[in-house]
Amino acid sequence: MNRVTSLRTQWLKLSILIITITYILFSSLLIYATSVYLKDQEYRAVSRSLTDVSSLYENQPFNSITERDIYTSLYDNQQMGLYTLSGEEVYRWPIRTQLNVETDFEANLNPVIETTSVDGDDYLVGTRMLQSDYWHGYISVIHPLNEYNTIIRMMLFIATIIGFLSITFTSIISYFFSIQMVKPIGRFTGQLKKIENQGFAERLDLKTNIIETDYMIESFNNMMEALEESYNQQKQFVEDASHELRTPLQIIQGHLQLINRWGRNSPEVLDESLGISIEELKRINKLVEELLLLTKNEGADYLQTESINLNDEIMSRIESLDKVHPDYTFEAKLDKSKLMYPINNYHFEQMLIIFLDNAIKFDTEHKHITVSSERLKDGSIEIAITDSGIGIPAEEIDQVFNRFYRVDKSRSRDQGGNGLGLSIAKKIVELYRGNVWISSEEGKSTTVHIKFPKLKN
Secondary structure: OOOOOOHHHHHHHHHHHHHHHHHHHHHHHHHHHHHHHHHHHHHHHHHHHHHHHHHHHHHOOHHHOOHHHHHHHOOOOOEEEEEEOOOOEEEEEOOOOOOOOOOOOOOOOOOEEEEEEEOOEEEEEEEEEEEOOOOEEEEEEEEEOHHHHHHHHHHHHHHHHHHHHHHHHHHHHHHHHHHHHHHHHHHHHHHHHHHHHHOOOOOOOOOOOOHHHHHHHHHHHHHHHHHHHHHHHHHHHHHHHHHHHHHHHHHHHHHHHHHHHHHOOOHHHHHHHHHHHHHHHHHHHHHHHHHHHHHOOOOHHHHOOEEEEHHHHHHHHHHHHHHHOOOOEEEEEOOOOOOEEEEOHHHHHHHHHHHHHHHHHOOOOOOEEEEEEEEOOOOOEEEEEEEOOOOOOHHHHHHOOOOOOOOOHHHHOOOOOOOOHHHHHHHHHHHOOOEEEEEEEOOOEEEEEEEEOOOOO
């Protein structure tokens, strides 16, 4: 089972671990470098003393060498010994010393320095073979390492004390710093609990002056706004869909009851009720199909794009509608160049039909519709469909693409609309990275603008 810990505790542990490891590594390297340097100095002292004493016995008779000569050749606390070739001790200085250090003699004119321990104390012992007119044998210098060991032990002690104080001090600072660091997060979680209890309407009203937490708060508020908007749209969608389905279902129910009462014996009632019921079922079927289209999340495979000439498709739709609506005038103002764009031919046709059909519905007086296309300077393509109809009030333009929204609610049902056409057309345009918007002058005209972006090479 995973143990749950707070962010403050994790920060405290991490900071202590980092400072401890860093301090141990630094102290270890410092002490090691110091010990190497001091040990080298000790070896150099033994080597110099051994050279100086050897020079005395190589260049003058044994009996002429005084204690003062030996004293000046040695460092403080050093001892020396003079031995025969057989290893027998002949002379020791200081004379009164009781130290007996075992010495290994080697027939080598070069000095040999070794480390040894006696009664828990460490020493450096340097030996050298002498072959001169005044002495044949060995000479040794014994150098105590007490000062060296004392310095190293003192450094370890000081490093331990400083390390303990540093870690303690760092822990205290990290503790208070962690409190300050997690305080905004604590306030953040507190408001989250409040929002959890009060719903989507609440927002985080918090300023921490910390880039990361402020960005997280801003992102959370944006997410809550998107969720609230999505929730409200879903709620509105369900209400609108229920309302749209309720009317045809009530009509069908009423005519079925009429058939049940009188239709069995009245062919006229039966035919009329069945006809109306079938029309309402068609309306329901169309509504369901459009709802399914709006709720689909199509992928690239669904698009099945092909590069088509948009002008050719526009002319094809205009010619078809001109035959169906001979009382309407369709004017084409198309760009002279080929406007090639990768789009599914069926989708483009469906989009045009929706916009043109919508223009026809709301232009029943002048019956003049203009379709234009143009390649703009930035390489994008814009298509405009303009009618001479009733127009759209300025306060309603932003709502016309909403599902089930109707500008002229009294006429839409009679004209067979479900209020989903523009929403479907808008979705098709956006599937191909395009934008669509409407400009209108109430009582005069309405223009639908469709813009597809420049293709990337």
